[in-house]
Amino acid sequence: xxxxxxxxxxxxxxxxxxxxAVTRVHLHPRAxxxxxxxxxxxxxxxxxxxFREAHAHGKQLLFRFGxxxxxxxxxxxxxxxxxxxxxxxxxxxxxxxxxxxxxALAFNDYRMFGSAVLLRSAGLPSFWxxxxxxxxxxxxxxxxxxxxxxRRAKAPIKAVLLMQEQFPGIGNWMADEALxxxxxxxxxPAGAVAGRKLSDLHRTLREVTEDALRVxxxxxxxxxxxxxxxxxxxxxxxxxxxxKPLRRxxxxxxxxxxxxxxxxxxxxxxxxxxxxxxx
DNA sequence: CCCCATGTTCGACA
DNA sequence: GTGTCGAACATGGG
Numbered sequence: 001x002x003x004x005x006x007x008x009x010x011x012x013x014x015x016x017x018x019x020x021a022v023t024r025v026h027l028h029p030r031a032x033x034x035x036x037x038x039x040x041x042x043x044x045x046x047x048x049x050x051f052r053e054a055h056a057h058g059k060q061l062l063f064r065f066g067x068x069x070x071x072x073x074x075x076x077x078x079x080x081x082x083x084x085x086x087x088x089x090x091x092x093x094x095x096x097x098x099x100x101x102x103x104a105l106a107f108n109d110y111r112m113f114g115s116a117v118l119l120r121s122a123g124l125p126s127f128w129x130x131x132x133x134x135x136x137x138x139x140x141x142x143x144x145x146x147x148x149x150x151r152r153a154k155a156p157i158k159a160v161l162l163m164q165e166q167f168p169g170i171g172n173w174m175a176d177e178a179l180x181x182x183x184x185x186x187x188x189p190a191g192a193v194a195g196r197k198l199s200d201l202h203r204t205l206r207e208v209t210e211d212a213l214r215v216x217x218x219x220x221x222x223x224x225x226x227x228x229x230x231x232x233x234x235x236x237x238x239x240x241x242x243x244k245p246l247r248r249x250x251x252x253x254x255x256x257x258x259x260x261x262x263x264x265x266x267x268x269x270x271x272x273x274x275x276x277x278x279x
Numbered sequence: 280c281c282c283c284a285t286g287t288t289c290g291a292c293a
Numbered sequence: 294g295t296g297t298c299g300a301a302c303a304t305g306g307g
Contacts, residue, residue: 002285002286003285003286006285032302032303059285059286059287074286074287075285075286076286076287076302077284077285077286077287077303078284078285078286078303078304078305079286093304110303110304110305111284111286111302111303111304111305112302112303112304113286113287113302113303114286115287152296154296154297155296155297159297162286164286164287171285171286172284172285172286173285174285233284252297252298253297253298253299254286255283255284
């Protein structure tokens with residue numbers, strides 16, 4: 001599920017336990033989510049230590065225990081963080097549960113595309129400090145966006161927006177939402193996004209990120225119906241801006257929803273740029 | 280049974 | 294080396 005706003009929502013699920021000491025750890029030592037770490041080290045590493053920090057950046061989460069022990073979590077396609085009471089009984093897909101005196105903090109992921117990694121570092125791990133700015137942060141500039149789109153000039157803009165090295169936290173629905181708001185066709189070559197269109201996209205990426213954080217992160221509220229969001233999941237949807245039919249097709253390897261009446265390819269690219277698809 | 284799913288990674292290929 | 298594409302990963306829902 002999670003893109004940037006949902007990841008922030010999950011971070012907040014664990015926040016009430018900040019300051020509490022971990023008393024006990026439950027884990028599924030053979031779960032695939034531990035493929036990059038030795039999970040047997042986790043209990044000794046965090047038991048008796050206080051939960052001190054909780055960070056989210058894009059789709060990644062980072063938690064500190066004690067002074068130098070960190071847990072790095074990616075939620076993949078179906079991962080969740082949940083909070084329960086200390087009597088909670090871990091379920092089939094609760095791969096890691098941290099118990100404190102007052103709570104249980106669970107990492108749950110039935111598809112196991114996510115991961116959890118134990119790290120040791122005196123301060124914030126260096127990879128974390130080097131993460132690229134999220135679209136609502138000041139470092140996300142129009143110039144940096146332009147340079148990146150130029151480097152990926154031939155790829156469809158939809159595929160480029162999913163690249164976490166430049167757009168941390170943007171996922172399938174946020175990319176579609178930003179393109180729809182900017183009136184950009186998802187199959188438009190990234191190199192053709194320039195001038196006014198580039199400014200529009202730079203702005204809508206920031207707006208979608210801010211809006212998603214405001215609406216979803218506090219309590220997972222449903223976005224309003226004047227976003228593309230509520231109309232994009234099934235065939236037969238209607239564009240909330242034009243009232244015309246939406247279309248769904250695979251672009252950049254992912255199901256992409258857009259409004260053909262609102263999102264046009266630039267002139268000259270109308271023939272040949274779009275992979276044909278029968279209705 | 281079939282297809283689909285808010286993600287990342289790896290190997291094949293141009 | 295660079296860039297792109299599809300498959301694979303694992304599970305559940307329609």
